[in-house]
Amino acid sequence: xxxxxxxIACMWYxxxxxxxxxxxxxxxxxxxxxxxxxxxxxxxxxxxxxxVLGQIAAQELGIATDDVYVVSADTDATPADMGAIxxxxxxxxxxxxxxxxxxxxAILFEVAxxxxxxxxxxxxxxxxxxxxxGFPQRCLAIGEVANRAQVDMGQxxxxxxxxxxxxxxxxxxxxxxxxxxxxxxxxxIVEVDVDDETGEVEVxxxxxxxxxxxxxxxxxxxxxxEGGISxxxxxxxxxxxxxxxxxxxxxxxxxxxxxxxSLDMPEIEVDIVESFDPTGPFGxxxxxxxxxxxxxxxxxxxxxxxxxxxxxxxxxxADKVLAAIQVKRAGAxxxxxxx
Amino acid sequence: MADEKRITTAEKEHTLESLRRADHExxxxxxxxxxxxxxxxLVPEVRQQTPAVGQRATRSDGRLHGLGQTRYIDDLVFPGMxxxxxxxxxxxxARIRSIDTSAAQAMPGVMAVLTGREIPVNSFGATLQxxxxxxxxxxxxxxxxxxxxxxxxxxxxxxxxxxITVEYEPLPAVFDPLEALKEDAPKVHPPHSNIYATKVIxxxxxxxxxxxxxxxxxxxxxTQMVEHVSLEPHAAIADWDPNGxxxxxxxxxxxxxxxxxxxxxxxxxxxxxxxxATIVGGNFGxxxxxxxxxxxxxxxxxxxxxxxxxxxxxxxxxxxxxxHPFIMDYKTGVTRDGRILARKVRLVLDGGAYCSxxxxxxxxxCILASGPYKIDNLFxxxxxxxxxxxxxxxxxxxxxxxxxxxxxxxxxxxAAALGLDPLDIRLLNAFDEGSASPTGQVLQSVVVKQxxxxxxxxxxxxxAGQ
Numbered sequence: 001x002x003x004x005x006x007x008i009a010c011m012w013y014x015x016x017x018x019x020x021x022x023x024x025x026x027x028x029x030x031x032x033x034x035x036x037x038x039x040x041x042x043x044x045x046x047x048x049x050x051x052v053l054g055q056i057a058a059q060e061l062g063i064a065t066d067d068v069y070v071v072s073a074d075t076d077a078t079p080a081d082m083g084a085i086x087x088x089x090x091x092x093x094x095x096x097x098x099x100x101x102x103x104x105x106a107i108l109f110e111v112a113x114x115x116x117x118x119x120x121x122x123x124x125x126x127x128x129x130x131x132x133x134g135f136p137q138r139c140l141a142i143g144e145v146a147n148r149a150q151v152d153m154g155q156x157x158x159x160x161x162x163x164x165x166x167x168x169x170x171x172x173x174x175x176x177x178x179x180x181x182x183x184x185x186x187x188x189i190v191e192v193d194v195d196d197e198t199g200e201v202e203v204x205x206x207x208x209x210x211x212x213x214x215x216x217x218x219x220x221x222x223x224x225x226e227g228g229i230s231x232x233x234x235x236x237x238x239x240x241x242x243x244x245x246x247x248x249x250x251x252x253x254x255x256x257x258x259x260x261x262s263l264d265m266p267e268i269e270v271d272i273v274e275s276f277d278p279t280g281p282f283g284x285x286x287x288x289x290x291x292x293x294x295x296x297x298x299x300x301x302x303x304x305x306x307x308x309x310x311x312x313x314x315x316x317x318a319d320k321v322l323a324a325i326q327v328k329r330a331g332a333x334x335x336x337x338x339x
Numbered sequence: 340m341a342d343e344k345r346i347t348t349a350e351k352e353h354t355l356e357s358l359r360r361a362d363h364e365x366x367x368x369x370x371x372x373x374x375x376x377x378x379x380x381l382v383p384e385v386r387q388q389t390p391a392v393g394q395r396a397t398r399s400d401g402r403l404h405g406l407g408q409t410r411y412i413d414d415l416v417f418p419g420m421x422x423x424x425x426x427x428x429x430x431x432x433a434r435i436r437s438i439d440t441s442a443a444q445a446m447p448g449v450m451a452v453l454t455g456r457e458i459p460v461n462s463f464g465a466t467l468q469x470x471x472x473x474x475x476x477x478x479x480x481x482x483x484x485x486x487x488x489x490x491x492x493x494x495x496x497x498x499x500x501x502x503i504t505v506e507y508e509p510l511p512a513v514f515d516p517l518e519a520l521k522e523d524a525p526k527v528h529p530p531h532s533n534i535y536a537t538k539v540i541x542x543x544x545x546x547x548x549x550x551x552x553x554x555x556x557x558x559x560x561x562t563q564m565v566e567h568v569s570l571e572p573h574a575a576i577a578d579w580d581p582n583g584x585x586x587x588x589x590x591x592x593x594x595x596x597x598x599x600x601x602x603x604x605x606x607x608x609x610x611x612x613x614x615x616a617t618i619v620g621g622n623f624g625x626x627x628x629x630x631x632x633x634x635x636x637x638x639x640x641x642x643x644x645x646x647x648x649x650x651x652x653x654x655x656x657x658x659x660x661x662x663h664p665f666i667m668d669y670k671t672g673v674t675r676d677g678r679i680l681a682r683k684v685r686l687v688l689d690g691g692a693y694c695s696x697x698x699x700x701x702x703x704x705c706i707l708a709s710g711p712y713k714i715d716n717l718f719x720x721x722x723x724x725x726x727x728x729x730x731x732x733x734x735x736x737x738x739x740x741x742x743x744x745x746x747x748x749x750x751x752x753x754a755a756a757l758g759l760d761p762l763d764i765r766l767l768n769a770f771d772e773g774s775a776s777p778t779g780q781v782l783q784s785v786v787v788k789q790x791x792x793x794x795x796x797x798x799x800x801x802x803a804g805q
Contacts, residue, residue: 006803008761009747010769010791012711013739017699044400045592045622046569051398058391065396066386073616075598075609083593084619085627085733086699127389170702175540175719176779179706183776185787187794209794211786219395228735231623235740240563241661247431247514247727248481252656259568271793277784282392285784293739297747301761304751313561314744 002193002202005306009297010187013290014180015280016165017086023164024093025079028057028100030108030157032150034128034143035067036101041081042093043073047288048220049089055216056094056281060101062125063142079160087286090216091182094281095163103159111149111157112140165279182277184285186210188229190266190298194306199322201237201303203264206295209271213285222270225291229268232295233260237315376406400618409618412574412588413649420576421450423638423648424496425473425484425631426503427658431727432512432525433478435505438486442502448495451641452503453487453634459606463629465596467535467694469528470730472604472633478507479527480692482657482729487631489638489646512727516666516689519724527692527725535690536698536723538705540777548681548716552672556753560667560745564689567662567734571620572655577635578645586613587632592622597629604633624733625659627696660732663700663723664689665741667708669749672716677757677764684708686721688731688738695732697723704738709777710746711787712768717777762795 016022027039038057044050054068061068071077081093109120112130116123116138124133131139150156165181191205208225215221238258242250251257276283296314304310309324383397403409440452455461455475462468474483486503490496511525518524519533527533549555575589585607591597594614602609619626631648639646650659665688672681686704690697705721754764769787776782795801 006798006800007751008765008791008794008800009743010711010765010787011739011743011747012707012770012787013736014703014706017703017737041595043592043594043616043619043622045619045626048398050400051396054399055391055394055396058389062389063391064387064389065391065394066382068391070399073594075594075612075614080595083591083595083627084622085593085624086737170778173539173541175538175705175777176542178780179702179778180780182784183782185711185770185785185790187787187790189794189798189800191798205798207794207798209790209797211784211790213784214392216392217394217396220398231735232740235562235565235662236744239565241566241656241729243514243728246481247512248429249657249729252653254568254652257566257568257656269797271797273786273790273793275784275786275789279783289735289737289739293736293743294747296740297744300744300748301751304748310748310752312559312748314563 001197002195003306004191004193005302005304006189006191007298007301007305008187008189009294009301010185011290011294012183012185013087013293014183015091015286016088016180021164022082022088022092023162024081024096025160025162026093026096026100027079027158027160028097028104030104030146032147034063034141034146036061036063038068038070038097039078040070040072040093040097041078042089043084045084047224048217049084052090052216052220053093053097057097057101059282060098061105063128087288087290090284091280091286092163092165094284096161098281099161099163100159103161104157107149107155107157108142108145111153111155112145115140181279182285184211184287184290186290186294188294188298190302192299192302192306194303194321196307196325199318199320199325201316201321203233203266203299205267207269209273210287210291211273211275212287213275213277213280214283215272216282216284218272221272221287224287225270226268228291229295230260230265231292233264233299235314236296236299237317240315411571411620412576412590412617415576415588417576417578417645420645420647421489421491421642422493422496423487423489423635423646424493424500425634426486426500427654428474428478428483428485429481430478430507430509431481432510433507434510435474435476435478435485436508437506439504440486443488443499446495446499446502448491449488449499450491450644451489451638453637453641455485457637458604458633460604463600463604464694465628465696466698470693480727480729484658487634487638489642514726514728516687516724516726519726520687520722527727533725534722535694535725536701538701538721540705540717540719542777542779543716545681545683545716545718549672552680553675554756555670555672556749556756558669558745558749558752560748562665562741562744564664564729564731565662566656567623567625568655569621569623569625572650572652573626573630573659574649575632575635576645576647577632577639579639584611584613585636586615587636588615588617589632590619590626591616591629592619592626597632600629601632601636605636623735627733630659657729660695661691661729662734663697663731663738663741665738667742667745669745671749671753673753673757675757677754677759677767679712679714679768681716682709682714684719688721688723689726690723691726691728691730693730695730697731699733700738704742706778707739708742708746710750711770713770713774719777762791762800765791
């Protein structure tokens with residue numbers, strides 16, 4: 001008989017990594033028509049990072065996402081970057097790009113200020129215009145300013161910058177210090193059905209409330225959450241590399257190494273928790289890794305809620321869950337299953 | 340001959356014609372097929388709007404993916420390009436007595452063969468350089484590469500691997516991390532200890548904290564080894580120009596580090612290395628480090644041709660990094676109403692044969708192991724241990740999914756024993772803005788309680804009741 005259960009898990013997760021410095025550098029070049037090119041050494045590995053980084057540059061320059069082209073992943077053309085790792089791209093590379101864009105923008109302001117009869121610090125870049133703060137009608141098209149900067153003034157608007165999260169090394173004795181610049185937080189709540197005759201677990205619904213600071217692109221945040229949950233389900237219920245006695249893998253293939261497919265995916269409801277981190281670009285932190293952190297914990301708590309057994313070794317395969325149910329039925333205290 | 344008479348003239352003509360046509364088509368210059376979609380891309384309105392931040396902007400690479408036009412490494416072909424394959428040890432711990440590649444070298448179509456001894460600096464690694472590019476003297480796990488072949492086709496390269504004979508002298512091996520911790524366990528990297536990284540976090544006084552607690556709970560949790568399983572396997576192409584400058588197209592997620600590793604292993608100045616990563620078909624931490632790149636570069640140098648290597652799905656499992664299996668001991672002291680007063684955590688990470696990103700995983704796991712909770716008295720100790728298995732490295736979460744599974748299972752057990760709602764016990768203990776982390780860091784933009792409340796509200800946690 002299928003038994004319904006629900007489980008909750010919350011987590012915290014740092015943005016960036018420890019042990020060594022974690023810098024990113026970036027170059028932002030305005031084109032003469034008011035569009036821009038960004039040079040970054042990070043790599044798009046499927047998460048949509050180049051789109052997010054383009055949005056950050058566009059925001060700083062007051063232009064649209066599509067006005068920015070991002071050149072990436074080429075050691076000859078792009079500056080140093082510690083890469084697509086540790087949920088750092090939006091936060092660290094994003095900060096570097098924002099700073100670099102700010103420097104290119106400063107050149108545009110210097111060029112526009114005398115034309116608008118104000119000081120550079122009285123200007124802002126918005127809606128593809130350089131305008132006087134508080135007097136948006138006193139403005140110049142950003143393309144016109146960029147063109148003048150390059151063609152008339154001989155000062156192309158280009159900016160370069162780097163950023164490294166401020167950290168304090170940990171004391172080796174006590175581990176005290178500031179290992180990361182900031183952290184994100186999340187909660188996932190899971191509803192499962194557990195078949196108490198087969199041990200099979202079906203994940204029905206997951207509510208995921210994630211903090212990522214300012215969501216630069218809410219759609220891509222949702223994509224990350226959904227992808228992370230699928231990895232979390234695999235960790236919780238299916239995936240496991242097995243070895244024989246001689247240390248050779250038994251199941252190094254997708255026939256015998258079981259991963260969740262689209263059919264195993266539950267209904268997912270994503271909530272983005274409102275937050276703003278003053279150290280991130282426009283308040284953003286990151287979201288890549290944390291999305292897969294609480295899923296397994298919440299599923300295992302839901303299994304416990306459904307059938308009253310505590311599985312302490314992952315994955316909670318049907319065999320393992322059924323064995324635990326049988327032990328419980330036999331009235332014995334559930335023994336720890338072997339790893 | 341009798342048989343020949345049966346072939347009619349028409350059949351003969353047909354055969355000759357098809358041969359002519361095949362010949363003709365083979366001589367045609369390669370012409371790219373016509374583009375089957377409008378070049379003038381429709382830009383979705385959302386990508387044209389300002390301000391840019393907060394927009395649900397479609398991805399800049401979405402149209403390429405949607406049309407199947409993204410060029411991954413395996414879509415790239417260069418004139419004269421060769422295909423490389425790597426022979427895997429398939430023994431977990433052994434001394435390599437000899438490697439005979441002569442029969443493979445002699446095969447038609449085989450253009451270059453490489454062994455570990457030919458690699459200028461045959462070691463790499465993010466923290467410890469304990470991983471050979473190709474095993475030379477010793478095999479540390481069954482997925483180690485021992486020799487590589489570049490041939491005109493992938494099939495020939497694969498066949499050539501069979502002709503390479505390696506003589507092994509089996510060595511003692513250890514596969515269980517708890518066994519590996521013991522003094523008398525076989526050493527994976529002698530003379531070094533199997534414990535290659537440790538970390539401690541100490542805050543307050545746990546003995547006092549436990550003494551002041553009404554109840555003490557203990558739990559032991561274990562997790563398994565898993566693979567990243569990116570859609571695109573590890574792939575790379577290496578090519579040299581006549582100035583001796585190397586270009587590597589690779590699925591690396593970290594080109595800055597990748598170039599440094601290539602410069603070190605090949606003993607080349609960085610100015611003579613060009614790394615291009617294009618669009619990578621999934622990473623999840625599995626593509627942080629070089630794998631076959633130096634091998635392809637050296638095969639290409641030997642053969643004087645570009646060389647491509649694409650890992651099989653099997654190699655993705657056996658020969659690239661995985662997620663660390665954890666063994667986690669938790670002990671927690673609480674008041675009767677559920678407030679955590681003290682927690683002691685011991686983590687053992689099974690690192691497999693090489694360090695890779697174990698130090699980062701160990702560090703994050705230690706710092707995160709107590710959960711997003713205010714705990715004044717805390718002691719966390721963690722060890723990363725070598726075993727003769729596939730190496731564990733970076734993977735989405737760096738030790739956080741494992742410890743979260745432990746601390747949140749433990750939390751529910753405590754709540755059940757005290758008769759508390761799992762949501763309430765979390766809200767009672769969760770960090771606030773300005774709380775001190777286990778490392779004494781004052782936390783900012785803390786919204787763990789908000790996330791609990793928001794998820795509970797959306798789920799209908801309280802309405803559903805117990």
